[in-house]
Amino acid sequence: MLKLSHVKKTFNRGTVTEKRALTGVDLTLADGDFVTVIGGNGAGKSTLLNMIAGVYPLDSGTVELDGEDISRLSEPKRAKYLGRVFQDPMRGTAADMQIEENLALAKRRGQRRTLRWGITRAEREEYAELLKKLDLGLETRMQAKVGLLSGGQRQALTLLMATLTNPRVLLLDEHTAALDPKTAAKVLELTEQIVGERKLTTLMVTHNMNDAIRLGNRLIMMHEGRVIYDVAGDEKRALTVPDLLQKFEEVSGGELANDRMLLS
Amino acid sequence: MSGALLGAVSQGILWGIMVLGVFITYKLLDIADLTVDGSFALGGSVCAVLVVAGVDPLIAIVAAMLAGMLAGAVTGFLHTVFEIPAILAGILTQIALWSVNLRIMGKSNTPLLQHDTIFSRMTEATGLSINAGSIIVGLIVAVLIIALLYWFFGTEIGSALRATGNNEDMIRALGVSTAKTKMIALMLSNALVGLSGGLICQSQKYADIGMGTGAIVIGLAAIVIGEVLGRLTPGKLTGFKSRLVSAVAGSVVYFLIRAIVLQMGMDANDMKLLSAIIVALALCVPVVWERFKLRASYSKGGEADA
Numbered sequence: 401m402l403k404l405s406h407v408k409k410t411f412n413r414g415t416v417t418e419k420r421a422l423t424g425v426d427l428t429l430a431d432g433d434f435v436t437v438i439g440g441n442g443a444g445k446s447t448l449l450n451m452i453a454g455v456y457p458l459d460s461g462t463v464e465l466d467g468e469d470i471s472r473l474s475e476p477k478r479a480k481y482l483g484r485v486f487q488d489p490m491r492g493t494a495a496d497m498q499i500e501e502n503l504a505l506a507k508r509r510g511q512r513r514t515l516r517w518g519i520t521r522a523e524r525e526e527y528a529e530l531l532k533k534l535d536l537g538l539e540t541r542m543q544a545k546v547g548l549l550s551g552g553q554r555q556a557l558t559l560l561m562a563t564l565t566n567p568r569v570l571l572l573d574e575h576t577a578a579l580d581p582k583t584a585a586k587v588l589e590l591t592e593q594i595v596g597e598r599k600l601t602t603l604m605v606t607h608n609m610n611d612a613i614r615l616g617n618r619l620i621m622m623h624e625g626r627v628i629y630d631v632a633g634d635e636k637r638a639l640t641v642p643d644l645l646q647k648f649e650e651v652s653g654g655e656l657a658n659d660r661m662l663l664s
Numbered sequence: 665m666s667g668a669l670l671g672a673v674s675q676g677i678l679w680g681i682m683v684l685g686v687f688i689t690y691k692l693l694d695i696a697d698l699t700v701d702g703s704f705a706l707g708g709s710v711c712a713v714l715v716v717a718g719v720d721p722l723i724a725i726v727a728a729m730l731a732g733m734l735a736g737a738v739t740g741f742l743h744t745v746f747e748i749p750a751i752l753a754g755i756l757t758q759i760a761l762w763s764v765n766l767r768i769m770g771k772s773n774t775p776l777l778q779h780d781t782i783f784s785r786m787t788e789a790t791g792l793s794i795n796a797g798s799i800i801v802g803l804i805v806a807v808l809i810i811a812l813l814y815w816f817f818g819t820e821i822g823s824a825l826r827a828t829g830n831n832e833d834m835i836r837a838l839g840v841s842t843a844k845t846k847m848i849a850l851m852l853s854n855a856l857v858g859l860s861g862g863l864i865c866q867s868q869k870y871a872d873i874g875m876g877t878g879a880i881v882i883g884l885a886a887i888v889i890g891e892v893l894g895r896l897t898p899g900k901l902t903g904f905k906s907r908l909v910s911a912v913a914g915s916v917v918y919f920l921i922r923a924i925v926l927q928m929g930m931d932a933n934d935m936k937l938l939s940a941i942i943v944a945l946a947l948c949v950p951v952v953w954e955r956f957k958l959r960a961s962y963s964k965g966g967e968a969d970a
Contacts, residue, residue: 453837479839486833494830497823505827508820510839515816518823561838 402429402569402601407451407461409625421447423625425461429569432599436612438644439622445605448622449571452603454478465568480510483562483600485555485575492558495547499538499557502546503527506561530560534590552583556590563594570595572604576611588615609641621648670795672923676916677802678863679882683890683915684809684908685732685856686883691907692817693829693849698754700883702761703735703854704876707861709765712774712871721782725862732858733851735761740850744843765873772873781866798867805863809856810908816852817904825849881939882918888946890914918942 409422422444429435437445450456452463454475462471465481486492493502504519504527524542531539534556538549546554555575562570572591576584592615595602606612612619618632621644628651631639682704689697707728714724735757742753766772787797816822827835828845836842857879865871890910922935930938 474841475836476839476841479837482837484837491831491833492837494827494834496830497827501823505823505835505838508838513820513824513840515819515821518818518820 401431401464401466402427402452403462403464404428404448404452405462405464407448407463408459409447409451409456410459421625422451425625425627427620427627427630429601429603431601433618434595434600434602434616435604435618435620436616437603437605437620437622438607438609438612443622444625445622446573447625449484449573449603449605452569453482453484453571481568483509483565483567483570485558485562485570485572487574487577489551489554489558489578492561493546493554496545498543499531499546499549500524500527500542502557503530503561503564506564509565509567530564534560550583552579552587555579555583555587559587559590559594563598563600566598566600568601570600570602572602574605574607577607591615609644613639613641613644621651623648623651667795668923668927669920670793670799672919673916674795674798674802674867675864676919677799677806677912678867679860679919680802680806680886680912680915681809681863682857682860682879683883683886683911684806684813685853685860686880687887687908687911688813688849688853688856690884691829691887692826693846695750695829695846695850696754696880696884697736697739697850697853698751698880699735699739699757699761699850699854700754700857700880701876701878702758702765703732703857704861704864704879705765705871705873706735706761706768706876707732707858708865708871708875709768709774709861709873710858711862711865712776713768715776715779715781715866716774718779721780721785721866725782725859725866728862728865729855729859732861733855735858736850736852736854737847739854740847743850744846762873769871769873773870774872775870776866777869781869782863783867802863805859806912809859810905810912813908814905821845821848878936878939881936881943882915885939885942885946886915886918887911888914888943889917892946893917 404425404427407422407425411417411419411421419442421442425444425448437448439445451458454470454473454477458471462469464470470478470481484492494505497505500519500523504523507523527542528539531542536553536556538553538557546557549557555578559575575591576587579587588611591604594600602616604616613636617636618630619636619639620627620631621629629647682700686697686700689695710731711724711728714727715721719727738760739750739753739757742748742756743750748756783794783798783801786792786801787794790797790800792800817826824835824840825845825848827838828840828842828849832842835845861876864875890907890913893913894906894910918939922938925938926932926935
């Protein structure tokens with residue numbers, strides 16, 4: 401269970417560029433919850449994920465994971481519990497390293513790294529099996545540098561890496577936004593499959609309202625650093641895009657939709 | 665002439681150990697670590713003082729290596745703990761080391777005189793010429809270091825270190841403290857630089873406060889030359905092992921070029937200018953080539969798909 405209480409974060413406090421990114425977020429995810437997160441630009445979606453991952457220190461509030469307060473743990477220390485996929489396909493993998501090397505690095509997430517060999521033969525077989533499931537032909541190119549892969553292939557690989565060791569929480573930060581529609585659909589399908597199979601507790605930020613409604617069992621909407629709408633179960637399944645737009649106007653008194661969201 | 669060339673080869677191999685150190689920071693970590701100029705002279709100074717004090721030359725070399733490692737740790741500390749940009753942290757350590765090295769030697773130059781060195785031992789034991797002896801000693805050390813580096817960068821820690829230079833966000837998300845990996849890399853790199861400084865000190869039989877000046881540029885030039893060599897070799901040697909070997913080979917070629925242009929009557933003081941020009945050219949060529957390709961691929965009709 402992931403529990404955020406009164407989480408606040410302001411960037412560049414006391415300067416002209418001061419940005420109140422999170423103004424008090426309370427959010428509890430039950431085990432196996434697949435939550436989609438929507439909201440306009442600057443609503444605090446990515447900051448929320450970064451706070452959970454420990455990229456920046458909290459201003460106030462707590463982040464608890466299965467009852468343990470992880471608010472003060474550094475980013476590498478928290479990594480043990482978290483799988484992350486970023487928007488930019490370049491960010492999730494090491495381009496100059498081989499596919500299997502990348503997987504081996506991910507396999508050791510949160511573990512103490514030793515002077516043992518960085519990849520074992522048994523691992524190679526395991527990775528070949530997993531890559532075969534992606535159906536991208538990567539299992540035959542395991543020694544290829546990741547930099548040679550397309551954005552979609554890299555993102556699929558990153559997703560595999562993020563879930564290789566069953567993280568307690570999977571954080572997806574618009575992980576399909578930089579892909580073309582066809583590839584995005586494929587990566588999303590893969591996401592659904594992996595999260596569904598392993599019942600991973602997941603937070604997925606997306607700009608696509610249809611995806612947000614279709615995927616997961618719960619949806620939250622953010623605005624100005626707060627959660628303004630939280631819906632789950634049957635109520636969520638019955639949602640439509642116009643519902644979401646209307647809901648947003650009700651709560652915030654403004655327009656949610658920018659062109660990008662309506663078109664996507 | 666051939667004696668001068670053999671001398672250049674032996675110098676190239678011994679400096680090649682330093683080039684391997686620069687390779688770790690510049691190629692794997694993507695940092696131009698300027699500590700090198702200081703830690704090379706530090707290795708030389710420590711080695712010279714110990715040898716003159718009667719310490720076994722082999723132990724003096726190990727001490728030079730440890731001293732270099734310590735210098736790397738200082739740069740690493742400034743860079744990772746206080747977030748001083750790597751280049752500036754390196755410059756600070758380098759400048760500080762100038763004074764430290766003078767303190768260690770007590771003067772600007774320490775000759776080894778008739779003291780034993782690992783090279784004199786080698787020549788005495790085998791009866792080889794001085795140049796051949798140093799080449800063999802250099803090769804033994806170089807092969808050992810390359811094997812060690814190849815092993816290390818294949819381990820879990822070594823892989824994490826390579827990934828740090830490749831994609832910091834990613835490796836941090838995978839639970840690795842990049843402060844630690846950078847620290848390890850800087851220490852390892854400067855240990856090799858200190859080792860090389862110690863070897864050069866014993867091979868030339870003196871240490872000098874200025875012996876490290878421009879070492880970083882020599883290192884970069886050698887790496888660049890080595891890369892070109894690797895690419896020109898049939899079969900395109902771009903694997904990790906061959907990259908390490910070509911770094912040392914690049915160093916040998918650099919010192920051969922140097923010996924040749926000096927023979928041709930170039931002033932030794934102009935050598936640093938030449939080195940800088942080699943590195944600058946090597947860095948410019950890929951950029952110009954990219955631009956040229958971009959321009960060449962433009963076609964007015966919009967049908968270019970090649």
